[in-house]
Amino acid sequence: MHSGTTTSEAKLRNAKMKVYRGEGKDGTFKSYTVPVEAGMVVLDAIHYIQREIDPDLAVRWNCKAAKCGSCSAEVNGRPSLMCKTRMEGFAEDQEIEVQPLQTFPIIRDLVCDVSWNFEQNKRIKPFTPKPDADWTIYQEDIERVQEFRKCIECFLCQNVCHILRENDRKDAFVGPRFMIRVAGLEMHPLDSADRLPWLHEEGGVGMCNITKCCTEVCPEDIHITDNGIIPMKERIVDEYYDPIAKFLKRVFVRK
Amino acid sequence: MSNYETIETDILVIGAGGAGLRAAVEASAKGMKVALVSKSLLGKAHTVMAEGGIAAAMATVDSRDGWQTHFRDTMIGGKYLNNWRMAQIHAMEAPECVYELEKWGAVFDRTKDGKILQRAFGGHTYKRLCHVGDRTGLELIRTLQDKGVHSGIDVYMECTISRLLKDGDKVAGAFGYFREDGRYVLFKAKAIILATGGVGRAFPVTSNSWEYTADGHALAYDSGGDLIDMEFVQFHPTGMVWPPGVRGILVTEAVRGEGGKLTNSEGKRFMFDYLPPALRQDYAADEKESENWVNDTLSGKLKTDYRRPPELSTRDNVARAIYTEVKAGRGSPHGGVFLDISYQPGDRVKKKLPSMYHQFKDLADVDITKGPMEVGPTMHYIMGGIRVDADTAESKVPGLFAAGECSGGMHGANRLGGNSLSDLIVFGRRAGRGAVAYASNISELPKISEAEIKEAIAELEAPLTRDKGANPYDLQKRMHEITHSGFGIFREEADIKKGLEDLEKLKEEIKTVRVGGGKKYNPGWHLCRDLRNMAIAAEAIGRSALSRKESRGAHSRLDYPETDEALSHENSSVWKEGDKMQLAKTALPEMPAELKEILKKKEVAHA
Numbered sequence: 001m002h003s004g005t006t007t008s009e010a011k012l013r014n015a016k017m018k019v020y021r022g023e024g025k026d027g028t029f030k031s032y033t034v035p036v037e038a039g040m041v042v043l044d045a046i047h048y049i050q051r052e053i054d055p056d057l058a059v060r061w062n063c064k065a066a067k068c069g070s071c072s073a074e075v076n077g078r079p080s081l082m083c084k085t086r087m088e089g090f091a092e093d094q095e096i097e098v099q100p101l102q103t104f105p106i107i108r109d110l111v112c113d114v115s116w117n118f119e120q121n122k123r124i125k126p127f128t129p130k131p132d133a134d135w136t137i138y139q140e141d142i143e144r145v146q147e148f149r150k151c152i153e154c155f156l157c158q159n160v161c162h163i164l165r166e167n168d169r170k171d172a173f174v175g176p177r178f179m180i181r182v183a184g185l186e187m188h189p190l191d192s193a194d195r196l197p198w199l200h201e202e203g204g205v206g207m208c209n210i211t212k213c214c215t216e217v218c219p220e221d222i223h224i225t226d227n228g229i230i231p232m233k234e235r236i237v238d239e240y241y242d243p244i245a246k247f248l249k250r251v252f253v254r255k
Numbered sequence: 256m257s258n259y260e261t262i263e264t265d266i267l268v269i270g271a272g273g274a275g276l277r278a279a280v281e282a283s284a285k286g287m288k289v290a291l292v293s294k295s296l297l298g299k300a301h302t303v304m305a306e307g308g309i310a311a312a313m314a315t316v317d318s319r320d321g322w323q324t325h326f327r328d329t330m331i332g333g334k335y336l337n338n339w340r341m342a343q344i345h346a347m348e349a350p351e352c353v354y355e356l357e358k359w360g361a362v363f364d365r366t367k368d369g370k371i372l373q374r375a376f377g378g379h380t381y382k383r384l385c386h387v388g389d390r391t392g393l394e395l396i397r398t399l400q401d402k403g404v405h406s407g408i409d410v411y412m413e414c415t416i417s418r419l420l421k422d423g424d425k426v427a428g429a430f431g432y433f434r435e436d437g438r439y440v441l442f443k444a445k446a447i448i449l450a451t452g453g454v455g456r457a458f459p460v461t462s463n464s465w466e467y468t469a470d471g472h473a474l475a476y477d478s479g480g481d482l483i484d485m486e487f488v489q490f491h492p493t494g495m496v497w498p499p500g501v502r503g504i505l506v507t508e509a510v511r512g513e514g515g516k517l518t519n520s521e522g523k524r525f526m527f528d529y530l531p532p533a534l535r536q537d538y539a540a541d542e543k544e545s546e547n548w549v550n551d552t553l554s555g556k557l558k559t560d561y562r563r564p565p566e567l568s569t570r571d572n573v574a575r576a577i578y579t580e581v582k583a584g585r586g587s588p589h590g591g592v593f594l595d596i597s598y599q600p601g602d603r604v605k606k607k608l609p610s611m612y613h614q615f616k617d618l619a620d621v622d623i624t625k626g627p628m629e630v631g632p633t634m635h636y637i638m639g640g641i642r643v644d645a646d647t648a649e650s651k652v653p654g655l656f657a658a659g660e661c662s663g664g665m666h667g668a669n670r671l672g673g674n675s676l677s678d679l680i681v682f683g684r685r686a687g688r689g690a691v692a693y694a695s696n697i698s699e700l701p702k703i704s705e706a707e708i709k710e711a712i713a714e715l716e717a718p719l720t721r722d723k724g725a726n727p728y729d730l731q732k733r734m735h736e737i738t739h740s741g742f743g744i745f746r747e748e749a750d751i752k753k754g755l756e757d758l759e760k761l762k763e764e765i766k767t768v769r770v771g772g773g774k775k776y777n778p779g780w781h782l783c784r785d786l787r788n789m790a791i792a793a794e795a796i797g798r799s800a801l802s803r804k805e806s807r808g809a810h811s812r813l814d815y816p817e818t819d820e821a822l823s824h825e826n827s828s829v830w831k832e833g834d835k836m837q838l839a840k841t842a843l844p845e846m847p848a849e850l851k852e853i854l855k856k857k858e859v860a861h862a
Contacts, residue, residue, distance in 0.1 A: 050778060066618075
C-alpha cells in the first residue's frame with residue numbers, strides 16, 4: 001500500500017526480529033530492531049528494514065492486502081502471509097523469526113523459487129465446456145467451484161504438504177493447490193473433460209494421506225481436503241477399484 | 256560489460272495483468288509467436304486486486320440496459336473528455352468479452368434464473384457489474400492465466416523492461432533484466448504491446464501494488480509516444496484509513512453498491528448535499544427513497560423503480576465530498592468518514608463482501624457486520640496514458656501498442672467503477688488484433704543497435720557502482736511528498752508549481768542514486784529504475800494539471816473551481832523532445848451525430 005508517513009502515531013514498542021539473509025541454503029539469520037506501530041504487520045516490519053537499514057533485503061510482495069498471495073513466508077515456524085500477520089500477535093519479549101518457505105529452493109533472503117508450481121498448471125487439462133452448453137448455471141451448483149476458485153496461489157499449502165516438503169516427491173504429486181484446481185474443473189457443471197485417469201496416474205491424488213495440514217494454513221479458508229481432495233479420492237476408488245461401478249461405467253457412459 | 260540473452264518473438268507483450276494476458280491470448284490464437292513479460296509472478300498483477308466487478312451492458316438483471324446507456328454513462332462520468340470511439344467500442348464489446356471469459360472457465364455469481372448476476376455501481380444507470388463476490392479481479396486474471404498457459408505463450412516471470420529499442424522510427428525490441436539473478440535479456444519483436452498498468456506508487460496513499468511505477472508510460476514517452484490526460488488522477492473515495500500500515504488499502508465500491516451508507520461524525524448522510532445539480536434527478540430524493548432502493552436490492556428484485564442512493568455518485572465527486580467533510584472537522588477519529596453496511600443481515604454481508612469482511616477483521620479489528628468502517632480517499636487509478644488509436648490500440652510509434660490503464664482516452668476525466676476490468680478485456684483483445692495485423696506485414700525482425708544495448712546496461716548498473724549517492728527509498732519518500740502536496744485531490748497553481756520545481760531537483764538526484772548489494776533479487780536496485788519512471792509520470796501529471804485551468808472530473812483546481820465549457824474539446828498532451836517534456840493541447844476527435852443524439856436523450860431505447 002503505502003510507506004506510512006502520513007499518520008503520526010506513538011510507537012508502541014520495539015520488536016526484535018531475526019530475518020533469514022543470504023543466498024540458497026548458505027544464509028544466516030540477522031537480527032534487527034523494529035519500532036512497532038498500531039496495526040502493523042510483519043511485511044511492514046520487513047519494509048521498515050528495507051527502507052531504513054538494508055535496502056537490498058529481498059522480499060516478494062505485491063498487494064499487501066492478502067489478495068495476491070506473493071508474500072508467503074514462515075514466521076516463527078508458521079507458514080503465513082506476511083501482510084496478514086500482525087506484529088501485535090506476538091508477545092512483547094518474543095523474537096520474531098522470518099524465513100522463506102522451506103519446500104522450494106531459496107533464491108535469496110525471503111524469496112524462493114516457486115516456478116515448479118507454475119509448471120504443474122500446464123499439465124492439467126483446461127476447462128472444456130460441453131459443446132451444446134446453454135450456459136444457464138444456478139448459483140447452488142457453483143458454490144463449491146467458487147470456493148476452490150478463491151485460491152490466491154500463495155503456495156502455503158504446497159509448502160506444508162508432507163509429500164512435497166518432507167518426502168520431496170514433486171515428481172509424483174502436484175500438491176494441494178493443484179488438487180483443488182482439478183477439483184474446481186471437475187465440479188464445474190458445464191465441464192466435459194475427464195481428468196480422473198491423469199489424477200490417478202500422474203497427479204498423484206492417492207499419495208495424499210489426508211493430514212489436512214494444507215487446509216490449516218489456507219488464508220482463504222478453502223476446505224482443501226474435505227471438499228476437494230477426499231471427493232476426488234472417492235471418485236478414483238469408484239472408478240478404479242469398485243468392480244460394480246466399473247461395470248456400470250461401461251454400460252452407461254459418464255458425463 | 257555484462258552479457259545478455261536474446262529472445263526472438265513475433266509479438267512481445269509487456270505486462271501480464273488483465274490487458275496483457277488478454278492481448279497475448281488473442282495474438283497467440285491468431286498464430287503469432289508471443290512472449291509475455293511479467294514484472295511479478297504470473298497471476299499476481301494488480302488486476303488481482305480488483306474487487307467490485309466488470310461493467311458490461313448484458314441486461315441480465317435490468318432489461319432496460321444496453322450499450323448506448325453504458326456509452327452515455329461512461330461519457331457523462333468522464334465529463335465528455337473521453338475518446339468517443341473508445342467509449343463506444345468499450346460499451347459495445349464488453350458483453351461479448353465477458354461471455355468469452357465465461358466460456359474459458361470464469362464462474363460469475365448468478366441470478367435466480369441462472370444468468371450472470373449484475374450489481375449497482377457509481378455512475379451506472381442500471382445494475383451492470385458482473386462479479387464474483389468482491390474478488391472479481393482474481394477471477395478475471397486466473398481465467399486468463401489458465402487460458403494463457405494452454406495457448407502456447409512463452410511467459411517470462413519477474414522480468415522488468417527498462418528500455419524499448421527502435422529500428423528507425425519503428426519499434427524493434429525491448430531490453431531488461433530478470434529479478435531473480437539480475438541477468439539481462441533482449442527481446443527482439445515485430446510488435447510490442449504495453450500493458451503495464453498505472454502509476455500509483457508515485458503517491459503516498461494508494462490502493463496500488465508495488466508494481467505500479469509508470470513503466471509503460473515511461474517506456475512509451477522515451478520512445479516518442481504521447482501521454483494524454485495525465486492531469487486526471489482518480490482518488491478512490493474509500494480506502495482504509497486505520498491502522499497506519501493499511502492506510503490506502505481499497506474498500507470496494509461494491510459496499511456502496513450493496514447499500515453502504517456514508518455518514519460524518521454528526522451522523523449525517525452527507526452525500527445528499529454533494530450531488531451535482533445537473534445529475535440530482537438521477538439519485539434518490541431522500542433517505543426514504545434510498546432505503547426503498549436498498550430493500551428492492553435485498554429482496555433480489557431485478558428492476559427497481561426507485562432511484563439509487565447518493566453514495567453511488569461518481570468517484571471524483573464522492574472523494575471530494577469525503578475530503579471536504581474531513582477538512583471541515585466532521586471526520587471520523589482517524590481522519591476519514593464512516594461507511595456502514597452493518598444494518599444488513601450479517602450473513603448477506605459476508606456472502607456479498609467476503610474479502611472486505613476479512614480485510615477489516617484481520618487488519619483493523621473491525622467487524623463490518625457489527626459496526627461501520629472508517630474510510631477516506633486513496634490514489635487508485637490514472638485516466639491519463641499513452642495516446643492510442645481507438646480501433647487498433649496503436650500508439651504514435653509504429654509497432655508500439657498499448658492497452659489497459661497505461662493507455663489514455665477511454666475514461667476521459669474520470670473513470671466509472673467497473674469500467675477498468677472491461678477496458679482490459681476489450682482493449683486487450685483489440686491490441687492483440689492490432690499487433691497481429693501490424694506484425695503480419697513485417698517479414699524480418701527489425702535491427703537492434705548494439706551501442707544502445709550497451710547504454711541500457713550502463714544505465715542499469717550505474718546505481719550499483721557509484722561510491723556515493725542518495726538512498727532510493729529516501730527519494731521515493733520525497734516523491735511522495737511532492738505528489739501529495741502538489742498533485743493531490745485539490746490543486747492550485749502555487750502548489751503545482753512548487754511540486755514541479757521540487758521534482759526538477761529530485762530528478763537530478765535520481766540520476767545519482769546509489770544502492771548496495773548485487774544484482775540478485777535486490778529490491779533497492781529495482782527501485783532505482785522505478786524512480787525514474789515515476790518521475791516522468793509525476794512531471795506529466797504536474798504539467799498537465801497546471802495547464803488545465805478549470806475543474807473537471809478528477810481534476811479539481813481551488814483557483815479554478817468551475818468547469819469551463821470552452822475546455823471540453825481538448826486533451827492535454829505531453830511528449831519528449833531532447834531531454835525536455837513538451838506540452839500542447841490537442842483537439843478531441845469529433846463525435847458523430849448519432850452518438851451525440853444518445854448523449855442528449857434522457858431515456859435510451861434499446862433494441
